[in-house]
Amino acid sequence: MNESAFLSVFTPSRTAPEDLEAIFVQRHTLLADAVERVRESAGSGHKHHLLFVGPRGTGKSHLLTLLVHRAGSDESLRQSLRIAWLNEDETSTTLLELLRRIYLALTKRYPDDYRAGDLEPIYDLDANAAERLLASLLLEKLAGKTLLVALENLDALFEGLGKAGQQRLRAFIQEHPIMTIVATAQRLVDDVSKRNSTFFGFFQTEMLAMLSVEEAAELLGKIAALNRQDKAAAFLRSPIGRSRVRALHHLSGGNHRVYLVLSQFITGDNIDALVEPFAKMVDEMTPYYQERIRWLPPQQRKIVEFLCGRERPTPVKDMARHLFASQQTISSQLKDLRAKGYVQAAQRGRESLYEIAEPLMRICVEIKKNQSPGPLRLLVDFLRVWYDGAQLDDRLSACGEGSLARNYLQAAIDRNSVWGNLRAQLLVEDFRNELNDEQREEWMSLIEDAVDVSEELALACGELAKGNHELGMNYLEEICREVDKYPPRLVVIAFAISARENFKLGQIEAGIRMVDRMLECSKTPSKLFLAILNLRGTIYEKSGETKKALDDYSKVIEFFDVAPEQTAKALLKRGTIREKSGEIEEALSDFDSVAELDGVSPHLISRAHHKRAMALMLLGDLARAIEAYTTALEFSEKSPGSMTNALFTRGLLYSLTDRLEDAERDYARILTIENLPDDLYADTHFALALASFMQGRWTEGMGRLSEGLGKLTADIQPEEALFTATVAFVYASSLSTTARQQRIAELAQVFEQHHTSNYLGEALIRHLGSIHRDHDETPSPENLEQWYSAWEAAGTNSEALKLPLRLLRTGIDFLKTGAQERSVLLDLNQEERQILAQTFAIEEV
Template identity: 55%
Template sequence: MNDRAFLSVFTPSRTAPEDLEAIFVQRQAMLADAVERVRESATTGNKHHLLFVGPRGTGKTHLVTLLVHRLGQDEELKKRLHIAWLNEDETSTTLLEFLRRIYLALVKRYPDDYSEESLELVYDMGPDAAEHWLANLLLEQLKDRTLLVVVENLDALFEGLGQSGQQRLRAFIQEHPVLTIVATAQRLVDDITKRKSVFFGFFQTEQLVTLSVEEAAELLSKIAMLNGQPEVAAFLCSPTGRARIRALHHLSGGNHRIYIVLSQFITRDNVDTLVGPFFKMIDEMTPYYQERIRWLPAQQRKIVEYLCTCERPTPVKDLAKRLFASHQTISSQLKDLRDKGYVQSAQRGRESLYEIAEPLMRICVEVKENQTSEPMRLLVDFLRVWYDARDITARLQGGNTGSIARAYLQGAIEKNSELGDLRAQLLVEGFRAELGDEQGERWLSLIESYAQESEALALACGELAKGNKDQALSLLAEIADESSGQSVSVRAWACLLAGEIYFKEGEFARAIEALNPIFGMSDAPVELLAMALFNRGGTYRQLGESEKALADYSAVIVLPNAPVELVAMALFNRGVVYGELGESEKALADYSAVIALPNAPVEPVAMALVNRGWTYWHVNDTKHSEQDFEKVLGLTEAPIALRVAAHFALATICIATGRWDSGVSVLAGGLALGTTEEQPYVGDSEDIIAALFESTLTPSIRRERTSELVQVYQDHNAILQLGEALTSHLGRLYRTGEDLPASDSLEFWASAWEEAGRDIDAFRVPLRIFRTGIDFLKAAGKDRGILLNLNQEERRILEQALKLEAEL
């Protein structure tokens, strides 16, 4: 193994540029853009001025170091550009002092072109004369080159220069357009953001954000490869490695600098070997954090110190109470601290809660307060996310650790018991931050439930939620493997989830392949076994293998202690398959079994009633058909979609049996019910239209009833849904093949609808599609040229309804 590369924690410019390039992450595009803009500044009269803004430790100096390095390697720029990288710890209170700093930086970098002795004369001059003389010297020695000035902590420079110094600097830049500035700052200050400030709008500003977990993983992997540790890089890709990264992320708050410090802990798996280096790291980092806190104004310092003692995010009112300050004062200071990157906030209803952005900052307070032998809170929390709860317990019970390690493990167990599993909480919160509202609502509760059972399973689910199906499937395959060390339950869940993914992708054979291992797992929970059988039955049905589908559904039905909801759905689906096979009696028997099943959920009961009602209708048992649909209407807890479907089914039966008024009444009830939802559901009206078409009526009555039907839909704002059903109805007519209705009948049918909807704007497009479809049917469905009466989009709708392949 190679020696570890020297990665300076606080002064990246001391690290070899090649090593900085090797571990560079997140900002490749930003760096490339900065190089190009400085190149343009050096080779044209168009000067760019760049400002990179971010809290301490977010990689500003790393970025600037690479920028200077890449510019310095450019042979063409060596003749066109001189670089003055200023010492960030020096102070300038006048333009004269700033120019002197620039000149000395050039002396250091280009000793053949600039000499410190040249400055001796300036020390005997008055300030104004010295400034003028030094500016001329600088310009003279630059010749026709562009000067790049690299300034770190621009906010401190502007504070030192003050309003007068800033004005003189801006005037110098305007009068002598040879200068381009690349600067960094911890935050945007008024000297840059206020409209009346001298440098408002002067800089192209880039905000540097902290690392995401994925970007942190990339950084740590690159550090491992730089250090000749490919096995560590490979470990980071494993579920345990990813969990370790989240543990580091919890401590670092996404701070680049802290990840470099913490990279040494990645593979330490023994608590005894972990404690010593952790304490060493605390000793090294404490001065850094103490300095950052000392830099703050007194009121902000008190807030940060108090938050360092808090276990949970704290409301503003509690901070105000504990710090003897007004709510307004604390809110104002917290906003400033958030801008500086010291704290972060979250909303709970209308209340804002605050916590330290970097948990490691707690060491400043804890080191001073921890004067006893009690375990350090920060390390206890670290162990809570470094190991999962079961692993902590197993390590403590194993008895192979020293007394200090045992004390910390015991502390981690007690704290998890009191406050919940921190590792699982962080996993869920991480996905909460990554997922949008819609995906979060759909997936977060599932991720949370999986996190309690298996972190790896929750990770797979989270990747699936983010749309990373391949990553999710790879994780699930690892979990399902016998050698994964996961419980049978977790392995079974992994198989089920993989099967579901493949099913949704239409890869039915692979879905079955993913589910099959469950049946070879001894002691697999009956619920999961029933789910696997049910899902495989559905997959076989999609493949057209009805007998295998029936076998799997039957296996669920007779499985001892199978969940009643799965038994109900297996009975229902078996009834559907029997119906598809034309075995109506068996279908009716299964639907009846669902309806009679003790404790069956209301939804499958309602589904069974709807399907049994239609089955009765198709075997000409109108009485029992109507009774089933009416029972659905009485199930007020059934999903609205099923109740609407029952209304429409009853309306269809009434219209088909000559009870028009009853049919319209029950149809209106269904439409009214469907529009009560936030997202209205008004069902499928194709059967209703077909029933009206097939009824034996005089032309005048048919026209009258068509008009009345349109009015009912218009009254319930459902005209578009009626138009969709009318288009679908064309497909039903076309599929009758040689038995197409007579041309006169089709023409009258089209005319009736056109007359009924002629004054309804929303019905014009559906009617145009319907008219073209009728004309196509009148031509026996053989003249595709008729379809050209529609535009491309409308034509495609009709072609889909008729199941015609679009012509090229």
């Protein structure tokens, strides 16, 4: 292999096959499958016909060259296969001309078997006779063998043959099944795709995609490795190299040919070596693209010409405005242009942005439009992407006066001074287009901030945002490993993001180590820095290490010049831990501090008052708890979830303080909220039912109860305390014995109707425990017996109440002994005794 391999930009067949194999990317499976189909065609009567479709520069010729090389090198095919690789620049308008091209291609590859002189007799005959003689000659020489015809620009061939020529070719293939065709085309033409066409369904068609960022990086890396440029290969694998390939990808559109040209510069770092082949490529491509644009209808031609002049993807409304057309007209034409492969679209939210699908078309139009020999914009932008400003200045100072390279470098510097850092802009734009709405919401602001600090960090954030955790974490680890190479702020952010991602993945110890290292690097808190401290505190809290959690939250609170939102979150979390630890007054102090902060979101203020209310309830200060919930509601209008919770709890507090009308207003307000979850809908009706019972509106309460029970499913668990409170209310009511029996019967009936009697039975047993714990009043045996009798009568036909009634019977017998004779519980089996032991909070018998 030469020190620097020759890689032909336009004619891959001129490049050594082993070099083409060395740089092959993206289509290994496709090529292997194609070779296997050729092998099957040569070994059986079943012939495969393959068509690879893609615009110029997508690697069609590279793919076809390798297919021919592999098939021609296969020893198992040496006797059974003959290959005719047609010259793509020749034209055929008849089957005779095509067969002649095939024969001449065979003479070049197999000169001993096929001689050009054998064709001399056909030139003295008329076309029909010449076609018959040539066909006979081919069939005779190919006896027992399969002919592989490899050709490019099938669309041009079919256009030249016309319908009549296509029909004669199809008839020849069917009458003489010796041929297998492997072809390429720049577009999927009607001659193949339409049902009434001669070759519809004939080819196995593969649409070739442009290179992805990862595939482009792989291609450039393979070229560097082929040329033994180890430093360039290592650079392309680094975060900086990958970020530059990503930005370059935005300019190239994933075009193989553009990368092949630019690779001469990327791996050689010689501007003069880049300009000449690039200019040559543009000169050769310009007539083709001009012709392609001329094929279009006028309105579509205007759109293409407009987009060729745009530096960035453009929304439909902007095109419509500049082209003096309606958005509907432009959208319709764009749909057709997209199907033809002229434009491509990307989504930004709900908006579609359009750009030219082939960057070379843009640059060819630019040349003709400007009619000047000035620097090509794509090449200038490439220099802006590949070099930082200081590097451009250094190379400019080393260039001779009047050189072409100097003109390009100066143009790149001038454009940077006007338009700013192109590489950073392209990285941000690229990720914005690739991410979905949720990913953009979480990551985009961080990517935009990071790109100003480091492209490696922006790249890491972008990959993490896309879900490529391994790649993103590798980039972060490189920064964290070599902290001396990067600015302190960058290192702190890298540690912080790495910690957060480790926590997300459940790698707690690794995340904690990253936070420790982050704290060692800087004493200056940033928004992300403090967010990670808060996050580590949460991790400690979940792990039961509350002291460490309190330390982290306190560190955030104690920092000066901290964003109020971060302080508020830390105060809420610290207050919650203190509340759970029984330090209610200290917890109240933290919650009060949140409420006093300026610049805190209404959501956090609402949470603070909500937590204040809960703490006050623990202190038994129900009046102040109601006030706290009222304040929480004032700040939760934009947070339906917290608002409903506050309304529901405040309603319960109103009920406990006999403000039943206020309670009912809160419950009724909950029911007006749209998309109310079924569990909250049910619980609100249960609470309304209890309020109705407490005000003597029994029929109304039963209706509310029935409405709520109707919403219960296997996936919904009701608020058990409401059923227990309902049972307790009936037990403590001043109803007569007969009236209480009637109410109990109605309760049991409505639960049975909705197949939810199990909830009622559980409430009965929980209420037994409440009776036992009520030290202020000892229930009379007569009252307990009447209570049991009423429930026994109500639950006679309920299978779900059989066990609860058995437990109720034994539990009442135990209470009648003053809760002293535990032997009474021996009337139950072990599992049932355990239930009552838990209910009465006593040791199991």
